[in-house]
Amino acid sequence: MGSAPGSGYADQVVRPSPAEDRELHGQVALLLSTRDQRYTAQRRQIVRALAKLGRPATIGELVEAANGVPLSTAYRNLSILGEANVVRRVGGADGFTRFELAEQLSGQHHHHHVVCESCGLVIDAAASPALEAALAETARAIAKANGFDVTEHRLELVGRCTSCRDAAAS
């Protein structure tokens, strides 16, 4: 297993405008209130950190970006935000769980993940219509063959990020 998960890559993160930001927090508040949950300062910090990072982030990255929210609080709230469909857990390729904003909140459409096998970095990648069509067809085939009811898919494209490739060329 690799060492500490790095934050050594600069993807072009689309920083939300103030208006989009207000919109985001409004939606989160709504999603939480539906489940009788408050949108507390710490939860807001976490959501803000997720939006700022703009890619699946480890607990360490999150805690740092959410200026030092305690670990226990971060985990507890990520779990609550997960149940409220605000946050999605991404099973990391390295051993580290990562968290990202739900698609409907991040402003992105349906997307998949590109994982660096060397440093564990995860970035988002848009899904193409052809790919989604092929996935839907596969899901149909599986339902017929195995009786499995496929409702969702998770795709990881594994490779090497630019910085790791550069670092390897030494």
Add this chain to the structure above:
Amino acid sequence: MGSAPGSGYADQVVRPSPAEDRELHGQVALLLSTRDQRYTAQRRQIVRALAKLGRPATIGELVEAANGVPLSTAYRNLSILGEANVVRRVGGADGFTRFELAEQLSGQHHHHHVVCESCGLVIDAAASPALEAALAETARAIAKANGFDVTEHRLELVGRCTSCRDAAAS
């Protein structure tokens, strides 16, 4: 997180014939010898268990199927077998890592995984040419957009297995 990972589903496992079995162990022995590793009795037990189960299995399932190989031995050897490209780790949807034989050894061609979100069961699903073509195209697009060198992909189709759906209908 769910409770203990279940073994509560009967997929039609294609049991290898004695000849295929000899072939399998021969290949494993070769792959190991390339890395100056012996094909010991415990490693053989593990490989046999993986072949018998015919789907990504948890440590618990493996240890049981490999009649009680100690945990530490199982983990150590799975790691060694992994480096020798005999075994592949499958990042479980629940918190449990699963292990399967490499595609070239299991007799299957390239395949993906179908995961039950309820009990964590994982079975294999064949990949269709259309899907693979779409994946290759996506990989190309990502290489162009982000500089990522995509060499592999992992696809999980998430849903509900028949037994869990039946159990839910109560």
Add this chain to the structure above:
DNA sequence: TTCATTTTGAGAATGAATATCACTATAGGA
């Protein structure tokens, strides 16, 4: 058989994730 090397396996250590619980903050009624 002997020796050097590898493998084993029981138990300890690691560390991400979760649970505990006394304390604090908040909402809403009086």
Add this chain to the structure above:
DNA sequence: TCCTATAGTGATATTCATTCTCAAAATGAA
């Protein structure tokens, strides 16, 4: 505004899959 019930916080303890340790056992070569 003051109370009080309820929800949230955060330091700490616990859990548990996985990895590490190391003395003993197995293996292969000479």
